[in-house]
Amino acid sequence: MDQRISFLTLAVADLEAARRFYCDGLGWTAALEVPGDVVMIEVGPHVVLSLWQREHFEAEVGPIAGGDGVAPFTIAHNVATPREVDDVLEVARRAGADPVQPARQRSWGGYTGYFADPDGYRWEVAHNPGPIGEKVLPRE
Structure with missing residues (x-):
């Protein structure tokens, strides 16, 4: 088996609320939508976030x-600077994320905070200045 993940699927209680949060609120674009069933969002090369209506899941x-x-x-969601961490947390807050935990400096050298989507799934927004943090940032 190749060492990779292709899909991350989240079972959601209200698909339309999840779509509004991720697409309208965070500004992401759906790659595939089946009303009442699933919304799929390409979140990286060869990686899809799938929001699946709980009953169908x-x-x-x-x-x-x-x-x-x-x-x-x-x-x-890793970013290149601590300022970007704060900016992303603010975007999530405006999109309706609740709760949002403010970012803080971590003992391992990073700067991270958290937000919850409409189903309570926790997203960490992180600046990781080490080699593994650099590895996950998009190449320009």
């Missing part, structure tokens, strides 16, 4: 585990 993969708290993972 469960019909294919099985029941979703429930409970209090947040999902036990984050999705990260």
Whole structure:
């Protein structure tokens, strides 16, 4: 198996609300939309974020585990400077992200903050000045 991820799929309670947040609020462009079923957004070379209506997700993969708290993972969006971290968090806030945790300097040298999408999935917005952080930034 190749060491790569092709799709990241998020089960969402309200597909239209998720589409509004990601497309209208964050300004991303859908590559494929099937009303009431799925919205797919190309988020990088060979990587697609799939927003899948919760009922359709469960019909294919099985029941979703429930409970209090947040999902036990984050999705990260890395940027080149600390200022960009603050700028992206503000865009998310204007798009309706709640909560938004302000960025702060981290002990490992980075600068990060978090926001939640309409379904509570946590996004980390990060400036990572190390080699792995440089590796994930887009090449111009």
